[in-house]
Structure formats: structure tokens, C-alpha cells
Amino acid sequence: MVVSLKDIAQRAGVSLATVSNVVNGYRPVGERTRQRVQQAIDELGYSPNLGARHLRRGRTGLIALAVPELTNPYFAELAEIAISEAAGLGYTLLMENTAADRDAELALLDGSRQRVIDGLILSPVRIGREEVLARTADSPLVLIGEGVYDVPHDHIAIDNVAASHAAIRHLVSIGRRRIAFIGATQGGDRQSAHLRVQGYREALAAAGLPYRPRLVARTDAFGRLDGKRAMRDLLALGDRPDAVFGYNDLVAIGALRALAEAGHRVPEDVAVVGIDDIEEGRFSAPTLTTIAPDKREIGRLAVRRLVARIEGAEVAGSLTVQTPFQLIRRESTGARGG
Amino acid sequence: MVVSLKDIAQRAGVSLATVSNVVNGYRPVGERTRQRVQQAIDELGYSPNLGARHLRRGRTGLIALAVPELTNPYFAELAEIAISEAAGLGYTLLMENTAADRDAELALLDGSRQRVIDGLILSPVRIGREEVLARTADSPLVLIGEGVYDVPHDHIAIDNVAASHAAIRHLVSIGRRRIAFIGATQGGDRQSAHLRVQGYREALAAAGLPYRPRLVARTDAFGRLDGKRAMRDLLALGDRPDAVFGYNDLVAIGALRALAEAGHRVPEDVAVVGIDDIEEGRFSAPTLTTIAPDKREIGRLAVRRLVARIEGAEVAGSLTVQTPFQLIRRESTGARGG
DNA sequence: GCGCGGCTCTATAACGTTATACAGGCGATG
DNA sequence: CATCGCCTGTATAACGTTATAGAGCCGCGC
Known part of the structure; x- marks a missing residue:
């Protein structure tokens, strides 16, 4: 059986309102009454009906x-x-x-x-x-x-632009010059992709490196498979990049896979960086360098x-x-x- | 403003009950009335208050x-x-x-x-x-x-026992003889671990292979890190297994990582099988053989x-x-x- | 001694729905 | 022509809770 305020009120010999006040303390209740009510609550095992509370209060929790x-x-x-x-x-x-x-x-x-x-x-x-x-x-x-x-x-x-900067600076610092980006989008949606591309371009410029549109790969979505396909396409282009910055870790992990299948060594031939710091990247082979948001x-x-x-x-x-x-x-x- | 049944009723010039019947079809409503009500609903943009509905119906959805x-x-x-x-x-x-x-x-x-x-x-x-x-x-x-x-x-x-059988049979079929299991538990909790171990033992017996308790590694949980640690412990034992069956894919992926760090080749030195068929296992290096539940x-x-x-x-x-x-x-x- | 404020408690009206009981109209049936 | 039943629609009582208005009681101050 499901107990309501009414049952408690009956049991404790008080009014509905008093029980309600004991439960949520909207108005003070005398010590003796409070104890009687509390006892009834404990005995019958009352818990409030959230639907009704919602209806009354206008909030659902x-x-x-x-x-x-x-x-x-x-x-x-x-x-x-x-x-x-x-x-x-x-x-x-x-x-x-x-x-x-x-x-x-x-x-x-x-x-x-x-x-x-x-x-x-x-x-x-x-x-x-x-x-x-x-x-x-x-x-x-x-x-x-x-x-x-x-x-x-x-x-x-x-700050996506700053995050991209950090990633690219790191790749430049380890001697990479042909840095690709995987995970740009077509339309205006998914602004973060735009921002990350923007940071990528700015950082390249800051490092005195040329911006090569061919090295920016678009994807439909941002999963492992998208990263793998894009990486495969980049490799098919002929002028292999020596580093890849992925829109996120999943894309980067897909890229790792494509590189492995094509027989390229990471990081010797191609270095890879992602964003997100998902646990998977701490166990992949090789483990994945990443930008870790908090x-x-x-x-x-x-x-x-x-x-x-x-x-x-x-x-x-x-x-x-x-x-x-x-x-x-x-x-x-x-x-x-x- | 938030519109309720009452607003619709007023607008359409009918009673509350009729609107309710139009909305959830508890009782039939005449075609002309239904259209008037529906129009009012569309114009005012009504959507039912789920709290109230819950209170009345006793269900929340x-x-x-x-x-x-x-x-x-x-x-x-x-x-x-x-x-x-x-x-x-x-x-x-x-x-x-x-x-x-x-x-x-x-x-x-x-x-x-x-x-x-x-x-x-x-x-x-x-x-x-x-x-x-x-x-x-x-x-x-x-x-x-x-x-x-x-x-x-x-x-x-x-059927966990059958699943374990399938995994072990596969490992045996590719010539493995020293097959370890990672992910046994201490207490009686997590029965599936017991069942998977049981299937493992039965399948070993069926293949005429000895059951070696040392090759069954316990873990506290079933994540990548647990698999990695357990694998490391197994390797430290000296008598290296030539195959590992993980409680799930995450554990197996952790094992892959430990094997890579220890310089063992997969599958040449050690073959690995997991359970779950998570997408990650299709992109790991090497990709992970697994039992795929539906x-x-x-x-x-x-x-x-x-x-x-x-x-x-x-x-x-x-x-x-x-x-x-x-x-x-x-x-x-x-x-x-x- | 009477009124007044403070303290507890109670009665009750909502909240927005849905289900039940009921009312009116109209065609079919006896 | 009276009656029955169906078909639409209405009025209204719940569902369980909380907030508001107010009732009873006690002690204090004038």
C-alpha cells in the first residue's frame, strides 16, 4: 500500500497541513506534535508523491x-x-x-x-x-x-581557439611542419569546429608555417570512423602530413587506426593530437596526446x-x-x- | 504564458472534459467539435502538464x-x-x-x-x-x-557459460594451450564473472586442457585499468599465457595495453578475446576479437x-x-x- | 478585566488532469 | 406515441500536495 499525507495525519491525529509542515518545514511545528508525526512517518514509511508536489509547487526536481x-x-x-x-x-x-x-x-x-x-x-x-x-x-x-x-x-x-593554439604549438615544438586538421565541417553548424580550425590557422601563422587547405579534412560526424576515413583520404592525397590534429579524441583515434593500417609509424612518421582526454586515449596504442578540458x-x-x-x-x-x-x-x- | 486545458476549453467554447477527450481519446468526440478544439490547441500551443497527468493517472511516463x-x-x-x-x-x-x-x-x-x-x-x-x-x-x-x-x-x-565456451573454443582452435582469464571476483557478487569463469573451466576441460588457478586473475572492477594491472601481474608470474580471455572488452583492452608495454606481440605471443563488442575494439591496435551480444x-x-x-x-x-x-x-x- | 500579539494548529482552496455520473437530443423500436 | 438506447457533451469529484486565511489559546500590558 502506498501511504500519503492523509494516512500520516490520521495516524498521528493531526491535520494534513501539520504533517506537510513537519515534512518540509514551511512553518514551525511544536516539538511534541513533531515527534508524534515523525513517528507515524517512520512507522508507515511515508515518502512524498513527487507528481503532486510538482503540481503544487510548479517544480519537478x-x-x-x-x-x-x-x-x-x-x-x-x-x-x-x-x-x-x-x-x-x-x-x-x-x-x-x-x-x-x-x-x-x-x-x-x-x-x-x-x-x-x-x-x-x-x-x-x-x-x-x-x-x-x-x-x-x-x-x-x-x-x-x-x-x-x-x-x-x-x-x-x-577557449577553443586557445586550445588549438596549444596543440599546434606542441606539434611545432617537436619539429612538425606539415600539420593536418581532421574534423572541419561544411556549413555554419558546429561552430566549435570552426573555432578549432581558426585556432589551427592562427597557430600555423604564428609559427611561420603556410596554411594548406588540402590538409584540412572535413567530416560528417565526429566519431572514430569519421577520423579513420578522413585520415585515409589525407594519405591518399600523396603529400603525407607529418602531424594530425583531430577535432576530438575519437577522431584522432580513428586517425591512429588508419595510420596503423597504412603501415605508418606514430609518432615517428606522423604525430597525432586530439581533444577531450577520454580514458580510451590512455590505453590506445600508441597512447594519445590530447588537450584535456576540465x-x-x-x-x-x-x-x-x-x-x-x-x-x-x-x-x-x-x-x-x-x-x-x-x-x-x-x-x-x-x-x-x- | 503556460496554457492549460482550461484555456483551450474557453477558446473552443467547450468543456474541460471534451478537450481532455480530444487530447487523449478516452471517449469519442464529434467531428466538428474535435476540429474546433484541435484548432485552439494548435493556436495556443498546448502541451499537457505531465505532473498533473501523473497525479491523476498514477503514472509518470x-x-x-x-x-x-x-x-x-x-x-x-x-x-x-x-x-x-x-x-x-x-x-x-x-x-x-x-x-x-x-x-x-x-x-x-x-x-x-x-x-x-x-x-x-x-x-x-x-x-x-x-x-x-x-x-x-x-x-x-x-x-x-x-x-x-x-x-x-x-x-x-x-548465456554466459555458452559465451565463454565459444571464446575458449576459438582460442583453442588457433592453437592456444595456456589460456588465462582476467576478471574473476572475490565474493559471490557479480555472478556473471562466476558464470564466465565456469564456462572457461568447462571449455578447458572439454578441450582436454588443464585448469590452472594461477591463470585466473581477479579484479576489483572491470575497467581498462583493472585489465592492465591484472595482465601485468600475470606476466610477472613467469609462466606467460599464450592467450587471454577478458571479462569484457574494457578489461581486454587494458590487457592489450599491458602486453604492448611489456613488449609482447598480439596475437603472435598472446591472443586476446573480450566480450561486449564495443566500438573501441574495432579501432584498437590490434583490433579486438570479441563475443558480441545482441x-x-x-x-x-x-x-x-x-x-x-x-x-x-x-x-x-x-x-x-x-x-x-x-x-x-x-x-x-x-x-x-x- | 479586557484587548492584543504570538504561537500552534486547522480548514480549505488551489495546481491541471482524468474518470465517473449525468443530461439532453434524436432516431429506432415496440 | 411512448420508450429505450445511443451518441455527444457537461459538470464535478477525485489524485496528493502546499500556501493562505483564520481559529483557538495563552500570557502580557494597560
């Missing part, structure tokens, strides 16, 4: 984290952090998979899901500034990753800002936070050991 | 999938499938992370979370038959993976059975389904190409 792919370890690792942070704040985090689909992102942005969640953390891929501005829903929204700037929402990301910071910050907004803290304007990152050298650029 | 680790690609891949299957049936799937923690599993089993979800799909790791039997909550429960048998709940898994089938079946129970289909008794699996040969046991 649910927030969502929407990512383009659950199977990308970067997002899985981020999700684990966010889930535990949300739990600590009394919220339940719901994972949404947009599958990098524009309609899915739009639906989430102001769709019906909003009726059940108190707020949304979104990693946009296919939508841009206009779509976000056109949003009608009024529940709080926090953006993570890149793609959308200058909108009235909190935004947490790393996932813990990103996950915690995103949840905390969202919850702050939900709970009404009129935090000053929208806030864009750039979290730190770090270059981690591993075998794919010549570091020794694991 | 939320189901949960609880896994021991989100960052295990096997579960991430399974989750993607389950999420889309659930969406197709009109349910939202909530991911829960038990972090392989006993208390977390227990809390989920009959804890307060039950008040917000209609049913639970659980991949148990630390709890067994007794705990499941002692459960008080009465919402439907579907178990996936191994660990708990003979309980009155639906259960979907592969993740699509498992995910879809789990969701469908759970929903069937929720919706009251008194399906005959509890059902244990064993889904098919398949051996996929790759480089780590001598197959050529990707």
Missing part, C-alpha cells in the same frame, strides 16, 4: 542534460559528473540524446519536454544563435561546449548555474565561463611510457 | 535504466538503444548510475525513486537473489545482465517487457530471455584486416 551522443566517452564522463553534482543539490538528472539531430535539439529547446523538467543543459551542435534567441520556453537554459555565443544564457566552454569543472559548473537559476537567484546577466584546459603529452607525440 | 557505470561503452551503447525504444513507446528513459555500489542498487530497488518512475531496468552488480526477493516496491522490474536468477521478474541476458535486442526487449508490465499486460509469469551472441574474429586472435 528534474533537470536534463542533452548531448549529441551518449556513446562519446567525453559526454559519458561529463554525464557521470553532472549526475552526481545534481544529486548533491537534490535534483535528478535526465540524460537526453539529441543524436546530433537538428529537430531533436529544437524540440528540446522549447518543446514539450520542458513541461517535465525544471531546466536544461544543452550541448548544441546543429542549432545556432538565431534558434536559441527564438526560443519561447522560459525555463533556465545552460549551454555547454561551443556553437552558440551572444545569447542571454549561461554558457560554459573551453570535465569536472564543466559538469559541476553547468549544474550549479542551472540550479541557481531555477531557484530564482537572479544572477547578474548571462555568464560565459571559460574553463581551463591542459595539454597532456603521450606517446602519439613522442612522450615515453603510459 | 518515466522509466529508469540503472547501470553500474555510464562510462562503460557497452552500457552507453545499450542506453542509446533503450532510450530510442522507450521514446517510441511514449516513455522517457532516465539513466541512473549505481557506480557499482551496493547501497545505490538497494536504494534504487525499493527506494524513493520509485515514486517518480513507473518501472526500472536494472543491471545488478552487488546485490543478489535475496535482496531482490526482499524488495517491497511493487512497480515492475526488469533485470539485465547476470547476477540474479530465480526471482519473479523478467530477466534478459546472454545489444539492440537486449535494449529493445528490456524496454518492451517493462512497458508491457507497466501497462498491465499480465504476461505469463516471469520470463527469462537469453539473447543470441556471436563471435567476431579480429586481429587480436589472428584475423586479418580491420
Whole structure:
């Protein structure tokens, strides 16, 4: 049997309202009564009906984290952090998979899901500034990753241009001159790819190296297979690069695979760098040099800002936070050991 | 502004009940009225308040999938499938992370979370038959993976013993004689490890090979690092195995890494087989031979059975389904190409 | 001695739905 | 022509909770 406030009230011989006050302390209750009520709660094993509470309060205690792919370890690792942070704040985090689909992102942005969640953390891929501005829903929204700037929402990301700089500087520092980039995109979507390409170009220029469009490979998506295909295409071109910078670790790992299959040595023939620092890169052969964003910071910050907004803290304007990152050298650029 | 049934009713000049009937078709509505109501809905952009609906119907439309680790690609891949299957049936799937923690599993089993979800799909790791039997909550429960048998709940898994057989037979067929197992456990928890070890022993016996306890390595968890450490320990033992069967792909990938660091060639010196067929194993160097469970089938079946129970289909008794699996040969046991 | 404020507690009206009971109209049936 | 049943639609009571208004009681100050 499922116990409600009424059962407790009956058992303890008090009114509904008093039990409610004992449970959530909205108004003070006398010590004797409180004990009687508490005892009844313990005996009957009451736990509040969240649906009813939601109906009354207008909040569900649910927030969502929407990512383009659950199977990308970067997002899985981020999700684990966010889930535990949300739990600590009394919220339940719901994972949404947009599958990098524009309609899915739009639906989430102001769709019906909003009726059940108190707020949304979104990693946009296919939508841009206009779509976000056109949003009608009024529940709080926090953006993570890149793609959308200058909108009235909190935004947490790393500085992609700077991250690219760091990667390219590292490759230049170990003597590479023909540096390719894998993971550019066609359209204006996925801005982070643009930013990473931009950082790549700037850093090349800063190092006095020429920008060769042929060395920038486009991909449809950003998985291992995309990286592998792009690397294969680059190799087929004839003028082999001596280094590759991948849009993310998955793309870089795909590139590693293509290089191995083509019989090229990493890092001797071609050095490889990714972004994300997923665990897989610490176990690949060779291990993968990467730009490590502070996932813990990103996950915690995103949840905390969202919850702050939900709970009404009129935090000053929208806030864009750039979290730190770090270059981690591993075998794919010549570091020794694991 | 947030529109409710009342607003629609007013606009269309009908009663609340009629609008409700248009929305969810509980009772038929005349064609003319239906059109007027539908128009009002479209114009005002109504979407039902799920909290209220939950309160009234006693169902939330939320189901949960609880896994021991989100960052295990096997579960991430399974989750993607389950999420889309659930969406197709009109349910939202909530991911829960038990972090392989006993208390977390227990809390989920009959804890307060039950008040917000209609049913639970659980991949148990630390709890067994007794705990499941002692459960008080009465919402439907579907178990996936191994660990708990003979309980009155639906259960979907592969035949672990048979899977182990297939793996060992394969290793024997390519001439291996000293076959190690990585991923045994200490206690009675994580039954699947027991079953996989059991299959390993049986298959050794069937092949006329001796069972050497020293070649069975225990691990605390089942990640890459655990596999790497265990492999390192096995190598330190002196009598090097000529093949390794890992509890799962992650463990096997960790083993690959340890072998590479120790300078052993795979598969020439040591062949390696895992279980799960995660994408990572198709890109590792060497690519990983694995036992591939039918993740699509498992995910879809789990969701469908759970929903069937929720919706009251008194399906005959509890059902244990064993889904098919398949051996996929790759480089780590001598197959050529990707 | 009376009024007034503070302290507990209670009664009750929402929140937005859905299911039940009921009412009116109209054609078919006896 | 009266009656029955079907078909549409309505009014309304829940579901379990929380917030608001208010009731009873006690002690204190004038």
C-alpha cells in the first residue's frame, strides 16, 4: 500500500497541513506534535508523491542534460559528473540524446519536454544563435561546449581557439611542419569546429608555417570512423602530413587506426593530437596526446548555474565561463611510457 | 504564458472534459467539435502538464535504466538503444548510475525513486537473489545482465557459460594451450564473472586442457585499468599465457595495453578475446576479437517487457530471455584486416 | 478585566488532469 | 406515441500536495 499525507495525519491525529509542515518545514511545528508525526512517518514509511508536489509547487526536481551522443566517452564522463553534482543539490538528472539531430535539439529547446523538467543543459551542435534567441520556453537554459555565443544564457566552454593554439604549438615544438586538421565541417553548424580550425590557422601563422587547405579534412560526424576515413583520404592525397590534429579524441583515434593500417609509424612518421582526454586515449596504442578540458569543472559548473537559476537567484546577466584546459603529452607525440 | 486545458476549453467554447477527450481519446468526440478544439490547441500551443497527468493517472511516463557505470561503452551503447525504444513507446528513459555500489542498487530497488518512475531496468552488480526477493516496491522490474536468477521478474541476458565456451573454443582452435582469464571476483557478487569463469573451466576441460588457478586473475572492477594491472601481474608470474580471455572488452583492452608495454606481440605471443563488442575494439591496435551480444535486442526487449508490465499486460509469469551472441574474429586472435 | 500579539494548529482552496455520473437530443423500436 | 438506447457533451469529484486565511489559546500590558 502506498501511504500519503492523509494516512500520516490520521495516524498521528493531526491535520494534513501539520504533517506537510513537519515534512518540509514551511512553518514551525511544536516539538511534541513533531515527534508524534515523525513517528507515524517512520512507522508507515511515508515518502512524498513527487507528481503532486510538482503540481503544487510548479517544480519537478528534474533537470536534463542533452548531448549529441551518449556513446562519446567525453559526454559519458561529463554525464557521470553532472549526475552526481545534481544529486548533491537534490535534483535528478535526465540524460537526453539529441543524436546530433537538428529537430531533436529544437524540440528540446522549447518543446514539450520542458513541461517535465525544471531546466536544461544543452550541448548544441546543429542549432545556432538565431534558434536559441527564438526560443519561447522560459525555463533556465545552460549551454555547454561551443556553437552558440551572444545569447542571454549561461554558457560554459573551453577557449577553443586557445586550445588549438596549444596543440599546434606542441606539434611545432617537436619539429612538425606539415600539420593536418581532421574534423572541419561544411556549413555554419558546429561552430566549435570552426573555432578549432581558426585556432589551427592562427597557430600555423604564428609559427611561420603556410596554411594548406588540402590538409584540412572535413567530416560528417565526429566519431572514430569519421577520423579513420578522413585520415585515409589525407594519405591518399600523396603529400603525407607529418602531424594530425583531430577535432576530438575519437577522431584522432580513428586517425591512429588508419595510420596503423597504412603501415605508418606514430609518432615517428606522423604525430597525432586530439581533444577531450577520454580514458580510451590512455590505453590506445600508441597512447594519445590530447588537450584535456576540465570535465569536472564543466559538469559541476553547468549544474550549479542551472540550479541557481531555477531557484530564482537572479544572477547578474548571462555568464560565459571559460574553463581551463591542459595539454597532456603521450606517446602519439613522442612522450615515453603510459 | 503556460496554457492549460482550461484555456483551450474557453477558446473552443467547450468543456474541460471534451478537450481532455480530444487530447487523449478516452471517449469519442464529434467531428466538428474535435476540429474546433484541435484548432485552439494548435493556436495556443498546448502541451499537457505531465505532473498533473501523473497525479491523476498514477503514472509518470518515466522509466529508469540503472547501470553500474555510464562510462562503460557497452552500457552507453545499450542506453542509446533503450532510450530510442522507450521514446517510441511514449516513455522517457532516465539513466541512473549505481557506480557499482551496493547501497545505490538497494536504494534504487525499493527506494524513493520509485515514486517518480513507473518501472526500472536494472543491471545488478552487488546485490543478489535475496535482496531482490526482499524488495517491497511493487512497480515492475526488469533485470539485465547476470547476477540474479530465480526471482519473479523478467530477466534478459546472454548465456554466459555458452559465451565463454565459444571464446575458449576459438582460442583453442588457433592453437592456444595456456589460456588465462582476467576478471574473476572475490565474493559471490557479480555472478556473471562466476558464470564466465565456469564456462572457461568447462571449455578447458572439454578441450582436454588443464585448469590452472594461477591463470585466473581477479579484479576489483572491470575497467581498462583493472585489465592492465591484472595482465601485468600475470606476466610477472613467469609462466606467460599464450592467450587471454577478458571479462569484457574494457578489461581486454587494458590487457592489450599491458602486453604492448611489456613488449609482447598480439596475437603472435598472446591472443586476446573480450566480450561486449564495443566500438573501441574495432579501432584498437590490434583490433579486438570479441563475443558480441545482441545489444539492440537486449535494449529493445528490456524496454518492451517493462512497458508491457507497466501497462498491465499480465504476461505469463516471469520470463527469462537469453539473447543470441556471436563471435567476431579480429586481429587480436589472428584475423586479418580491420 | 479586557484587548492584543504570538504561537500552534486547522480548514480549505488551489495546481491541471482524468474518470465517473449525468443530461439532453434524436432516431429506432415496440 | 411512448420508450429505450445511443451518441455527444457537461459538470464535478477525485489524485496528493502546499500556501493562505483564520481559529483557538495563552500570557502580557494597560
